[in-house]
């Protein structure tokens with residue numbers, strides 16, 4: 001018997017409501033796996049146990065029968081994940097089923113400091129990162145000098161690696177950025193303490209995934225961010241340092257691409273973005289402020305106000321294609337409930353020409369949105385539990401989005417609580 005593998009990915013710029021959907025789907029899943037990113041994620045779950053903002057712990061954690069795994073493609077911040085687990089435990093959530101790949105990389109204290117100072121130094125190319133050390137941790141991984149979780153279990157390996165690593169990072173930090181150097185014995189002691197804490201959770205994921213798939217289990221792969229911030233397919237350089245796509249899910253989780261059975265793309269009924277990068281349908285006026293207020297658009301990780309705009313069908317269609325999405329989960333429809341009219345960005349205009357593909361970042365930045373305006377419904381949708389419960393104009397809006405993105409609708413979110421979801 002072969003199991004099923006569902007991947008959930010964002011199709012805008014992150015914060016589409018992936019966490020809510022993953023938590024809902026994980027009720028039926030045997031395993032929930034994060035495959036890239038780390039503490040830069042802010043995934044919100046609202047269920048009967050309360051409201052939770054998860055950063056490193058997969059959103060399947062609320063189902064005690066669901067194995068949760070930080071996969072090989074993730075970067076792990078040990079003190080932050082311990083704090084997150086303690087916070088969940090305090091609220092009565094069982095956390096014993098969280099496992100961590102022995103091959104995942106460690107976010108080290110110098111990565112966080114480098115993330116701060118390097119982003120400022122990028123000047124006009126600054127990314128406005130989450131400052132969680134993500135970029136520098138992946139940089140060390142690719143430079144083949146990174147520390148993996150399994151290294152935390154060996155003082156000898158750690159000492160060897162730090163002897164090579166620290167002088168290099170310290171030279172950069174002190175000379176170029178005027179920062180204090182990190183002291184080797186202190187870093188080593190900290191790493192060994194983290195290793196002791198995390199040891200019972202560190203596993204080789206290969207036999208684990210093999211047996212789950214052999215037993216016909218349901219696997220859920222939880223994406224972070226979206227392909228618009230993908231290192232290859234996003235608005236480079238205004239991106240993250242990993243691959244938040246279905247292809248990245250295969251590599252990062254350690255699942256053969258052929259085993260992926262479904263890819264659900266998640267999109268808000270409008271757009272938001274945190275950090276720099278092109279966003280042609282952005283609203284920099286009172287209307288944007290209104291969307292921010294109505295949608296509560298403040299970052300789950302950093303609390304920063306999110307940039308807001310109308311739904312960009314060009315972007316979501318592009319991201320859905322890159323991911324090979326099988327269906328589209330639309331979220332936050334209720335946020336539009338009071339609006340008399342709702343524009344959709346259906347194409348761009350660039351130097352007088354109409355464009356329907358996402359161009360390179362410099363051109364994308366200069367694109368003007370081409371809007372098609374649909375009438376609003378001006379009725380609350382938050383109690384709707386079936387498509388038939390929605391006002392006619394709301395259904396027409398959803399149908400138009402599905403047509404533009406060329407995907408069937410998997411579900412519609414009408415409020416933050418897991419129950420406020422219409423499964424189609």
Ligand code: GDP
Pocket residue numbers: 010014015016017018019020041042043044045046296300331332333334335412413414415416420
């Ligand atoms: P993620 O990073 O993709 O998991 O999304 P975030 O959790 O960062 O941001 C989504 C925000 O929208 C959170 O505050 C959620 O509680 C909220 N949310 C998710 N779905 C819905 C919905 O359908 N309606 C409303 N009103 N809020 C939602």
Ligand code: IMO
Pocket residue numbers: 010013014015016040041042043127128129130131132134135223224225226229238239240241273274275276300
């Ligand atoms: P979830 O999973 C929204 C943004 C940052 C910055 C860029 C790179 O909740 O959707 P990084 O810290 O990764 O080096 O920052 O990506 N960013 C996010 N924006 N939601 C996230 O995660 C994000 N993770 C990173 O603002 O522009």
Ligand code: MG
Pocket residue numbers: 014015016041042043044300
């Ligand atoms: Mg988020």
